[in-house]
Amino acid sequence: MATETGIHDTVQRVTIEVTSDESVATLLSTQEQLGSDGQGITVWGPEALLTRHRAVLRAALPAAALNPRPWQNPPDNIFAAGTPLSTTSPVLAPPGFRALPAWGKAPRQPVSSNFESGSVSQGSGVSFADAGQKGAFCLCAACASDDTRCIYASVESVYYGGECETTTYTRVEYECLECGSFTHWEFHHTR
Numbered sequence: 001m002a003t004e005t006g007i008h009d010t011v012q013r014v015t016i017e018v019t020s021d022e023s024v025a026t027l028l029s030t031q032e033q034l035g036s037d038g039q040g041i042t043v044w045g046p047e048a049l050l051t052r053h054r055a056v057l058r059a060a061l062p063a064a065a066l067n068p069r070p071w072q073n074p075p076d077n078i079f080a081a082g083t084p085l086s087t088t089s090p091v092l093a094p095p096g097f098r099a100l101p102a103w104g105k106a107p108r109q110p111v112s113s114n115f116e117s118g119s120v121s122q123g124s125g126v127s128f129a130d131a132g133q134k135g136a137f138c139l140c141a142a143c144a145s146d147d148t149r150c151i152y153a154s155v156e157s158v159y160y161g162g163e164c165e166t167t168t169y170t171r172v173e174y175e176c177l178e179c180g181s182f183t184h185w186e187f188h189h190t191r
C-alpha cells in the first residue's frame with residue numbers, strides 16, 4: 001500500500017513552504033538552532049528555488065523531504081499544473097513494472113459510454129525524452145533530484161454522448177534513482 005511522502009511513514013509530517021532565497025536561509029538557520037536533521041519535515045516550494053538550494057538543503061536537512069512545486073501556469077504549456085506526490089511504491093505503474101520491457105504501449109483500458117481512454121505506456125523505466133514526455137515536470141517529489149526514470153505515462157480524452165469534450169488528462173509516474181521514491185502527478189487540461 002502506497003503512502004504519500006513516504007520516506008518516514010511513521011512520522012507525523014510538517015510541511016514548510018519556502019518562497020524565496022531568504023525563506024530558505026531562515027529555515028536553514030532555524031533548523032541549525034534546533035539541531036534538527038529535518039526528520040518529519042517536508043520542504044515545499046517552487047521547482048527553481050528548490051533546485052537552486054538543493055545541495056545545501058540536502059546537506060543540512062538530510063532527513064527532510066524536498067517537494068518541488070511545478071512552475072506556475074504558462075497558459076500554453078500542458079505540463080504546467082498538477083500536484084506531484086511521492087510514494088514508497090508505484091501508484092500508476094503496475095506492481096511488477098520492473099519485469100516489463102523498458103517502455104511500451106499498455107493494453108487499452110475498457111471504454112465506458114462517457115469515457116474513452118487514450119494511450120497508456122509503461123515499463124521498467126526510460127528517460128522522459130524516450131517516454132515522449134520531454135519538458136514534463138520530472139523532479140522527484142521527495143528529494144528534488146532530476147535523476148528520474150519514467151515508468152508510466154498516459155494521455156486520455158473524455159467523451160460525452162459520443163462527442164469528444166477535448167479534455168485531456170495526462171498522468172505520469174517516475175522513479176527516483178537517487179532516493180528510490182516514486183512520484184506521480186496528473187494534469188487536467190481542457191482546450
Ligand SMILES: [Zn+2]
Nearest residue numbers: 140143176179
Ligand atoms: Zn528522490
